[in-house]
Amino acid sequence: MPAEPIVYFGDTARLPYGTKSAETIRRFAAEDAEFLLGRGVKLVVVACHSASSVALLDLARQLPVPVLGVIEPGARALVAATRSGRVAVIGTSATIRAGAYEQAIRNEAGRRVGQFGRFEVIARATPLFVPLAEEGWLENDVAEAAALRYLGPLAAERVDALLLGCTHYPLLAPLISRVVGPQVRLVDSAEETAAEAERLLAGRGLSATTASPGSLTVYLSDLTPNFETIGSRFLGEPLGDVLRATAGKG
């Protein structure tokens, strides 16, 4: 969607969300959304799996614009990727504890009646993957030891698709793939979420006209010293200007 004006808000002053209680994540997510509404957005994408897992329903009820999370797109991509009907999802403690992914995956599998005999979902919290990615330790012996400890037992479970249920995990995808083996397809909800956002805007007649130049404006609640490095590592290109902003009362 190169024509769309995109406003990004990263709550760097209060991250990570994945270790916090559901109550606090809901409060922070509401404040973050309020900030984005103040910038005049026409759609809110909750691009954090922990916030999507526990706060999406609240946001959908409270906000005057459509809200899209990453859980259902991720679940759809995962169910489309499996042949055996044995899948796994990994995420932060908050995401896995909430159980929203398991629920969404089962719902999605249930829609494909007859395609699977018995459908199995294994959910596992892998909290150290976030600080490992933040440290830039994506392939070294520490990252490998952590991946073996978290994911080694998955080999015996004979899953054929694994959902990377946290924004940071795709950075660790090469290592994760080596540990779980080439027979396991890794699924990232990002592309499916972007496609869903495009459909949603088009369906409501909200898409930008193709003549518009588009833009990306990045706001952060803290200008953390390593955001530039990590942000461009994710985006694959420089971030451009980054502005400091305070969400709610954060």
Added chain:
Amino acid sequence: MPAEPIVYFGDTARLPYGTKSAETIRRFAAEDAEFLLGRGVKLVVVACHSASSVALLDLARQLPVPVLGVIEPGARALVAATRSGRVAVIGTSATIRAGAYEQAIRNEAGRRVGQFGRFEVIARATPLFVPLAEEGWLENDVAEAAALRYLGPLAAERVDALLLGCTHYPLLAPLISRVVGPQVRLVDSAEETAAEAERLLAGRGLSATTASPGSLTVYLSDLTPNFETIGSRFLGEPLGDVLRATAGKG
């Protein structure tokens, strides 16, 4: 100080501080102190090395009660522990970047004129130690690989004392000691800080009367699911009642 009423505030909704910018840490520390003043405290101990490193001067200027950090007590304990005058300090990114420990250690060493020939301080950020301790991985292969990567090079530096410059690191002390070797004394600023707090209260006539029963009241900005586990692991006993409170606008 069993007779003292102690009010503890843990900013669990916004931790960790050690990855944030100095500006944001100062703002959060001021809000945390304001909360404690509202509970009527007579002394504020900044028991976080990152906040002590960047916010102590501001707090000392702003607060109407004495303020004590962990940096100077830690530096004193470290300099008392070394024989060779070659020491090291480890901490979060924010703590090491601020350079407050190096400064305090050099000041302290400078006071002991003639005791050391050349005095050497090596400072190293070891950010993954906090999430490892939070995960309870204190001795396993992941923790060991991280410790070797961070501290292995210290062996060649021939230091004889190492300051654990972060609240979480004492939990990893057995592993750290194995990696750096028995010739390196590990120094924790907690005891020296407590002793300094006692001296400071006595010196100003602020100590509780010995007849008073004392108390510990724990406030947290988020009732995180694993606080009970981690808190009692630190304290060595159950925490008692834990109350939810909001600091500043957090």
